[in-house]
Amino acid sequence: MVLLRGNGVGDEDRYVGLSDKAADAIGNAGPPAGSIVDRFPMTRFLPSWLPFMERVRYAQKWKPAIENVTNEPFEAALSDAKNKTMKKCFVRERLEIYHENAENGLPNSFAMDDIKGAAATVLIAGSETTATTVRLFIMYMMQNPRVQKRAQEEMDRVLRQGPGATATATQEEEQQPPRLPTWDDLPQLHYLKLVLQEVFRSSPLSPLGIPHASLEDDEYRGMFIPRGTVVYQNVWAMTHDRTVYSDPDAFLPERYLPKGSGGGFGNSSSSDDTVLGRGEPFPTGNFGFGRRVCVGKHLAENSLLIVFATILATLDVGPPKGPDGQPRDVDVKLSFRGQVYPYPFECSLTPRSEVAVQLLDDAAAAQ
Template sequence: MVFPLNVLSLSAALLLVGVCYKLYTKLFAGKYPLPPGPKAQFLVGHYGIVPAEGPQFQYAKWSKELNTDILYFESFGTKWIVLNSLQASIDLLDKRGNNYSDRPRFIMNDLMGWAPTLTWLRWSPKMLQHRKLLQPPFSKSKVSQYCPLQRREAIKAAQSILRTNADPMAWNNAIRRFAVAVVINIGFGVEIEDDKSPFIKLADDAAMAISNAGAPASSIVDRFPATRFLPSSLPFMERKRYAETWRFAIQNITNIPFAATQSAMAAQRPRHCFAATRLAIHAANAEKGIPNDFSLDDIKGAAAAIYIAGNDTTQTTIALFVLYLMQHPPVHRKATAEIDGVVGKDRLPEFSDVPNLPYLNLVLHECYRMNPLSPLGIPHASVAEDVYRGMRIPAGTIVYQNVWAMTHDAAVYSRAFEFWPERYLSKEEGGAGEPFPVGNFGFGRRVCIGRNLAENSMFIMFAVLLATVEFGWPVGLGGGEEQYEVEWSFKGQAHPLPFKCRMAPRSEKAEVLLMNADLSF
């Protein structure tokens, strides 16, 4: 293949940058050493040594081999560290948050067409504006306003599961619809009536685009921004090709629901949702000649952040709940007994039951610990050079948090690869007195604003499922349970692929109670 002159020139320039940067760091680095890391390659540094799929496992392995909880990497001037312990993450991202609350520039996200969104915005007045927009309605004291919606959608999901229980794969669709229905209603006021809603397809496409895009800020265009100008047809530009292929999905999930909200408001069909509230304020200010602090793109991006914060986390954690309880019948029986003891069998669970379901709370946290959805978190970036434990962290360093390594740290969690919810109980209560996992929703000033909303969705869905549905391994050809290995994806996000599960009514009474439930709120 003959490459155009501009491609060859750019490649040569990148190589020259790498050489110059290497000389600079050798000659002018400070008196403090950089954190340890695996051996770099000549000129290209650590380029290409981190696996694209499941990098959290390799980072954890290097951490053990080098006996360090902080790993350092660099290539062509791009620097990144990986924090493999909770203590290092707290010390840097929480206690020194003023220096570690920035984000790297996510060029891959630019190529994929993201609007300004809190999740990805760098620390700036714009980012603080978005946080000011989103924090109040999703604080712990305010998310209760969404509880009736969440309970209704959980009941609808359980109804759908029982209507389609002849197909052991169909429950996956019901859980997906539940997760989408909650966040798209809160963000854009869109009602998801059934699995045939076009908004389900939008959400599916967006979830596919996000979950398989790789760890944030890890693509070639993120590490070497100049490469975004190279033709996507080049063999090493597969991430750019991916962005071009899936750009439509990101644009659709932000543009189409937002346009639907605008159309409903123009037709005087008011919607009670985040986007409609902000659009009404925007229009009122414009009519009065008052400058708006937020553009329409800001409102659209903020509403999209609600989708990001709630959809994937909720859907994946519910799938984990079903999977782990299917694999661990004693845990399933104990959680069901707790529901029966608190809720009884004459009504469906309410949010008022949540404080009285401590074992279910242990199960939720064990799902978090076993499989963090974003195993490397959303990366932070250092603002200024820093020294930590005698090691130098340069300014502009990308900072990943290996949450998977933290939640599987043998020094913290005994039987770390075993699903054991009782581990969080005291030793006197039969547990190990181990701490709840930390990091699934981020660290420091960039903690996910949707945590309270997502946890409410998970909890009510768990409770409704346990109260009304009996689930376990699917039935095989011989009439017995068909146990099998569930397949997983580790391309950026970590989650089980859709899997078969036998779903049936717990009893005739439970089925009647569920199917006749009042769905108004």
């Protein structure tokens, strides 16, 4: 919302609720372009009560959720612009260009509805995909304590080298970050970037990609693709291809390092730091392909990295504990209906120190 309207939101903000409802509607709608209307367009004229028109009934039910998240935030933004209270943001910039062109008699390459639609798309797509990826990250950290420890060691080292850090630190002080991570720290978080890529590879949010129609006749590996064919990209198969990724079901951020390298990565002191690089490529397809690639890719990656870094700097992620105080096994199930996401699961988030708690409290109070 800050990027779109210039204003932040709280947990109970109405726009957060609108975005959540729209994201739920889209996430549970099934595979894109998979309805009978997509496959047989003439069926759109049939009554929606027919048994095979389930997806049409679903769309009718949830249409208000999409309309609300599209219209209400934009109308509020127009009001802010009229009252000259809108901060610098995407909508303000687009409106200024639109009105300036209109006043000077110049044609606009976009209409007012285009601005509204683009803003709604960013709000729906950006909020849910980011939240789901964070949940997946927490799941993988809970399941892979070795990776979590290694990433925390890198995080602690980077924070100690920054403002307020001392040249030497005791073991207790090493787990008391002098500050929270910032955007300036991201270039030094090499291992964390590998962790992000492994989250993308292990659980691509759109397992079948976003379908597109071929604009002209094409041929791929001897297979003829007529113009207008709906083409899916099987991203899940690509990121779990055993000819590309060895042991694809294992969560191994080191797999992207040059083959044979990685032991003691980042001066790690972990007892298990001998997992070596395998020279495997970063996953592709999570943000689309070609000219249809998501324009928010770099923003999304950096936003996720800063969230991951903050979690690692301040919290230990682990399994929940039973009545006897011992960790319990957690079998997390993934949904593959439309978008990959983990079903609700229990975990333990334990502050790494009192200093970490204070840093989080101060950051929350400053919002």
